[in-house]
Amino acid sequence: MGHFWTFLTYVHSLAGPTVMLLYPLYASVRAIESPSKLDDEQWLAYWILYSFLTLMEMVAAPILQWIPIWYQAKVLFIAWLVLPQFRGASFIYEKFVREQLRKYCGEVGKDHPHKNKFTDFLQPKKGEHEAY
Template sequence: MSRFWTLLTHVHSLAGPVLMLLYPLYASVLAIESPSKVDDEQWLAYWILYSFLTLTEMLLQSVLEWIPIWYTVKLLFTVWLVLPQFRGAAFIYDRFVRQQIKQYTEGKVQQDHKPPECKGKGKKKSVDFIVPKKGEH
C-alpha cells in the first residue's frame, strides 16, 4: 500500500504542470493554426484566468498554505477550465470578465461624450500622462 501512495503522490504532483501548462500550450498552438475562432477564445480566456489565478495565489500564499486541499481544488478547477467538454475558461470569461470590461468601457464612452466644460473635472493629470488622448501618439 505504501508504494501505491507514493505512486499516487507522484502522479498528483505531475498532473498539475501537465494539466495547467503542457496541455494548454499544445492546445493553444493548435488553436492558432486552426481557422476557427471558437478555440482561440477558449485558450485566450484560459491564459487570462490562469494568470489571474497565479497572481492571486502569489498574493495569498501564506493563507493558502494552511488549506491542505488547496492544490487538489486548484487542480480540479483547472481541469474544468481546460477540458473542451466543459469550456470552463470561455464560460467564466463570458459571464464575469466580459461583463466587467463592458462596464468599464461603457463608463469610458460616457466620460468621452461629456460636454467640453465637464471633461477633465475630477481627472488626475497622471492619468493623462499614462493614457494618451485620442489622436495623440
C-alpha cells in the same frame, strides 16, 4: 502498498503541471493553427484566467497555505477550465470578465469618444506593427 502510495505521489505531482500548463500549451498551439476562432477564444480566456489566478495566489499565499486542499481544488478548477467538454474558461470569461470590462472600461475594441487610457495603452496604434 508502499509502492502504490509512491506511484500516487508521482501522479499527483505531475497532474498539476500537466493540466495547468502542458495540455493548455499544446491546445493553444493547435488553436492558433486551426481556422476556427472558437478555440482561439477558449485558450485566450484560459490564459487570462490562469494569469489572474496565479497573481491572486501570489498575493494570498499566506492565507492559502492554511487551506489543506487548496492545491487539489485548484487543479480541479483548472481542469474544468481546460477540458473541452466544459469550455469553462470561455464560460467564465463571457459571464464575468467581459461584464466587468464593459462596466469599467466600456466596449473594448470599439471606438468611443471617451477612450479608456488603459485599453489605449494595451492596444497598438494603427500601422505601429506593420511588419507582422
